[in-house]
Amino acid sequence: MDDKDLRIEALEKDLEMHRAIFDSIFNGALVTDEKGIITHFNKPYGDFLGVDPESQIGRHCTESVVNSRMHIVARTGEPEINQSHNIIGKKMVVQRIPIKRDGRVIAVFGQVLFKDVKDLSRLASELKVLESKVKLYEAELLNLRSTRYTLDSIIGVSRTIRELKQEALRAAATHYPVLICGESGTGKELFAQAIHHASNRKLFPFVRINCAAIPKDLLEAELFGYEKGAFTGARSDGKPGKFELAHQGTLFLDEVGDLPLEMQPKLLRALEDREFERVGGNKIIRSDLRIIAATNQDLDQMMADGRFRKDLFYRLNVIPINIPPLRKRKNDIIPSAEYILRQLAAEANLPGISMDKSAQAALRNHQWPGNVRELSNVLERTLSALNGKTIGLSDLPFYLHQNRKPLSNGGSSSLKAVQAHIERESICSALEQTGYNKVKAAELLGIHRTLLYKKIKKYAIPLEKKPGENRAPKT
Ligand SMILES: Nc1ncnc2c1ncn2[C@@H]1O[C@H](COP(=O)(O)OP(=O)(O)OP(=O)(O)O)[C@@H](O)[C@H]1O
Structure with missing residues (x-):
């Protein structure tokens, strides 16, 4: 066989294949020339119309198919997609596509998409059912996976809080790392959850790791996971770390200031390379996550002291939220207290609870070392012991009364000294009220136990009641 024969054989095979494809178009198809004369008519269309496909070739399209518009499409050159077409008592859905060469129509391809428009409506209603199911599952997933708090859960009327909420909303629209700084109980986790919730990652996990609460040697395995037998006590089948678990979601690195120095470069590398290995493993794992870190420590000071790496700080601090x-936002105290009271009262089914002026003044004057958490705890305690419907000064815990008295703090009136004095007094008072139970005192103050210990040490507060000392607690 010479070259030409080989080419002819290939072309014949090609033609055969095209014929087979054309005859396999499920719901029927035809082709006309530029005048509407049928050049191709497939078998399924013949079966559907009850005609012999071969004998349709050479006829005008309107003779073969009632209401045909193939010749019109040939004239206009405009495709007609998903059009209804009445034929043999049925409403079909068809498409007619002009085939052009050098801008001129040379043929028209027509195809039946649905033999009966009812098929399409059935599909559409099935799709509707599926869509509503998807919505339902999304809502369930959101419930299961997502965070408890949204931006609406953040209370505060001050300009600062309103601006921070705007900032959080802007952050949510990006994938950049966010660093949230603020004292204990100011709502750092609340903001982190709200950002996650407002982002397009909200259907994926929000994974939290408290860098201060995990022993140094276990932190790497907690973050990156481990392979079987990585260390003594490791689970025999290995375990994924928080980085893996947060895939497509958000990883919240709480208390990031407490991240041990030796762990910092490892975290930095994982953030920069966007990949990591499990402890004891050698497989590279990639995780697509957004980082939100939080701390109540002064990272500037820590960097100056060499306790926090600058490169890690810059990596985390792309969007800062302070x-x-x-x-420092005193006009948030009363609205927040009122909001929390309303919530607590509703939960306890106690309508119409209010605060008198003296109680409001005491709340405004208090320094709130435990911030909103402390405010919430104080109100909860107060409400649980309240007789009547109005909270007065005497209903508030004793240590709140003292802030209204002139301060005797060794004569110093610098803001720092006054703050330190009040903080010390509040801690002493909370310890007394709770019978020197550190867990309960920390709870009352709305701070973490470790922070209470730090402050007890800082102010050299005795860890038990001195004999003879009698400062009667309120409750
Ligand atoms: N602006 C706020 N609006 C409503 N609730 C708040 C606000 N700030 C804090 N809270 C409440 O105070 C409590 C502590 O908040 P959160 O855990 O977010 O604080 P945090 O700054 O992360 O504290 P920590 O540093 O101790 O972990 C939570 O119950 C939270 O709902």
């Missing part, structure tokens, strides 16, 4: 303590 939440000021409650005492």
Whole structure:
């Protein structure tokens, strides 16, 4: 066989294949020339119309197919997609596509998409059912996976809080790392959850890791996971770390200031390379996550002291959110207290609870070392012991009364000294009220136990009641 024969054989095979494809177009198809004369008519269309496909070739399209518009499409050159077409008592859905060469129509391809428009409506209603199911599952997933708090859960009327909420909303629209700084109880986790919730990652996990609460040697395995037998006590089948678990979601690195120095470059590398290995493993794992870190520590000071790496700080601090303590946004205190009271009262089914002026003044004057958490705890305690419907000064815990008295703090009146004095007094008072139970005192103050210990040490507060000392607690 010479070259030409080979080419002819290939072309014949090609033609055969095209014929087979054309005859396999499920719901029928035809082709006309530029005048509407049928050049191709497939078998399924013949079966559907009850005609012999071969004998349709050479006829005008309107003779073969009632209401045909193939010749019109040939004239206009405009495709007609998903059009209804009445034929043999049925409404079909068809498409007619002009085939052009050098801008001129040379043929028209027509195809039946649905033999009966009812098929399409059935599909459409099935799709509707599926869509509503998807919505339902999305809502369930959101419930299961997502966060408890949204931006609406953040209370505060001050300009600062309103601006921070705007900032959080802007952050949610990006994938950049966010660093939230603020004292304990200012709502750092609340903001982190709200950002996650407002982002397009909200259907994926929000994974939290408290860098201060995990022993140093376990932190790497917690973050990156481990392979079987990585260390003594490791689970025999290995375990994914928080980085893996947060895939497509958000990883919240709480208390990032407490991340041990030796762990910092490892975290930085994982953030920069966007990949990591499990402890004891050698497989590279990639995780698509957004980082939100939070701390109540002064990272500037820590960097100056060499306790926090600058490169890690810059990596985390792409979008900074600094939440000021409650005492620095005093006009948030009463609205927040009222909001929390309304919530607590509704939960306890106690309508119409209010605060008198003296109680409001005491709340405004208090320094709130535990911030909103402390405010919430104080109100909860107060409400649980309240007789009547109005909270007065005497209903508030004793340590709140003292802030209204002139201060005797060794004569110093610098803001720092006054703050330190009040903080010390509040801690002493909370310890007394709770019978020197540190867990309960920390709870009352709305701070973490470790922070309470730090402050007890800082102010050299005795860890038990001195004999003879009698400062009667309120409750
Ligand atoms: N602006 C706020 N609006 C409503 N609730 C708040 C606000 N700030 C804090 N809270 C409440 O105070 C409590 C502590 O908040 P959160 O855990 O977010 O604080 P945090 O700054 O992360 O504290 P920590 O540093 O101790 O972990 C939560 O119950 C939270 O709902």
